[in-house]
Amino acid sequence: MSDDNVLIHAASRGDASAFRTLVERYKKTVYYIAYDLTGQHHTAEDLSQDVFLKMYRGLGTFRGDATLRTWLYRVTVNTYLSQQRKKAFTALNFFSDHKKDDCDLTDVIPAEDEHSPEKMAEAVMMQTHIQAALNKLSPRERTVFTLRHYQDLSLKEIADIMDVRIGTVKSTLFRAIQRMQKALAFYKLDFNA
Amino acid sequence: MTCKSCQTMFVDFQEKLLSNEQNAQMDAHLRSCDACQQAWQEYQYTIRTMIRRERFEPDESYWNGYWDRLEEKLPSENIRHRSQIKLWQVILNWMSVIPRWGYQLAGAAALLIIGFIVGLQFRTIENTTIEIPANPIQSQLTVAAQTNRYLERSKTLLLGIVNLDPEQEQLALSSVRHQRRISRELVDEARYLKTALNQPGQQRLQELVSELELILMQITNLDAQYDLQSVDLIQQSIDQQGIFLKIDLEEMKQQMNRDDARQQAHPTI
Numbered sequence: 083m084s085d086d087n088v089l090i091h092a093a094s095r096g097d098a099s100a101f102r103t104l105v106e107r108y109k110k111t112v113y114y115i116a117y118d119l120t121g122q123h124h125t126a127e128d129l130s131q132d133v134f135l136k137m138y139r140g141l142g143t144f145r146g147d148a149t150l151r152t153w154l155y156r157v158t159v160n161t162y163l164s165q166q167r168k169k170a171f172t173a174l175n176f177f178s179d180h181k182k183d184d185c186d187l188t189d190v191i192p193a194e195d196e197h198s199p200e201k202m203a204e205a206v207m208m209q210t211h212i213q214a215a216l217n218k219l220s221p222r223e224r225t226v227f228t229l230r231h232y233q234d235l236s237l238k239e240i241a242d243i244m245d246v247r248i249g250t251v252k253s254t255l256f257r258a259i260q261r262m263q264k265a266l267a268f269y270k271l272d273f274n275a
Numbered sequence: 276m277t278c279k280s281c282q283t284m285f286v287d288f289q290e291k292l293l294s295n296e297q298n299a300q301m302d303a304h305l306r307s308c309d310a311c312q313q314a315w316q317e318y319q320y321t322i323r324t325m326i327r328r329e330r331f332e333p334d335e336s337y338w339n340g341y342w343d344r345l346e347e348k349l350p351s352e353n354i355r356h357r358s359q360i361k362l363w364q365v366i367l368n369w370m371s372v373i374p375r376w377g378y379q380l381a382g383a384a385a386l387l388i389i390g391f392i393v394g395l396q397f398r399t400i401e402n403t404t405i406e407i408p409a410n411p412i413q414s415q416l417t418v419a420a421q422t423n424r425y426l427e428r429s430k431t432l433l434l435g436i437v438n439l440d441p442e443q444e445q446l447a448l449s450s451v452r453h454q455r456r457i458s459r460e461l462v463d464e465a466r467y468l469k470t471a472l473n474q475p476g477q478q479r480l481q482e483l484v485s486e487l488e489l490i491l492m493q494i495t496n497l498d499a500q501y502d503l504q505s506v507d508l509i510q511q512s513i514d515q516q517g518i519f520l521k522i523d524l525e526e527m528k529q530q531m532n533r534d535d536a537r538q539q540a541h542p543t544i
Binding site: 135255 | 324344345
């Protein structure tokens, strides 16, 4: 039994410190998947904590067929997709996608560029365009692209996490890249500058 | 290789999932086709650009407070209480490993069992049906005896209903359960008696049996939970229709008939 499984077993029997150890071990992993999927700090925090709440409630149902890491990926992706489906039914969708959430894009620019206003502006513009291209994707396309290129998972792992065939992952990824290609074409000159 | 098939293989080409032969075909097509060459460069450019995205990195204080913020959201009950709900988790775990055909088999078995139980119920009802004796005189004697027994049992049952004490709900509840069972038997019996009471002079008795049958059906249909309002309605029906008076009159009439019969059989008494 792996170390994770020992902790899960202990946590499911009521050991709070075992659950805390699991959270401390995986909080960054889950947060960064959530951030890559949502692109917003506070939304990522909420999503990652939702994932740990689901883990807390479902400790007894974890069968150990997959690693805890894969299981957390799956729960994060499913929670994200489910939230996006709910959002799709609200008129707020447009505004929430376009409003500046909680973390200014200047927050993600490397510190060394802060001294060069020109480079800073250029970097901010690029990040804006990248975010705009990501926002053009459907939740499933965004999930596939994120898992492949930001989380560096294989197509097979993505298919397992999303419970789809590998062919579906490939076609979704191709579609996502084509869509972003169109979105970036407008800004291509900016990037090449 | 066509341009379309070339471009649909971009993902596999990028992921290095093509065979050597397919790779060679792709290379050859991209060298010879400017449109596909440009599409391939744009495809790669898009990926290269998109992975230049910078991630927001929360500082250490954010991570240090992560557990505290999560703990506030955890259900109010202590994590130690989880052991109390372990049984259903075990059942869920167990259920999740059962294959689909297992559920189908269990469903089929459940249907068979339900069918068997329903069949048994019908068989019981058939068994309780009272057969009419072949001999008409014997038949009428039997019907008279059965009617007497029916009236007596119905009267006892209705007295129980009339005297139900709503203040003692638990006692009333157990009484109603018992009374529903007896009523069901008497309703079955009434169905037979209505057809058996076909002699001249038995019309009033037949009507009484029918009236009783309706009230008994109301009792049979009482809710499993003690339903004070329905019981009250039944009590009112019994009172308004003067059921007890009619039963008493019928019993007196039966008694007189029996006395007459005894007188004729033993005139000296």
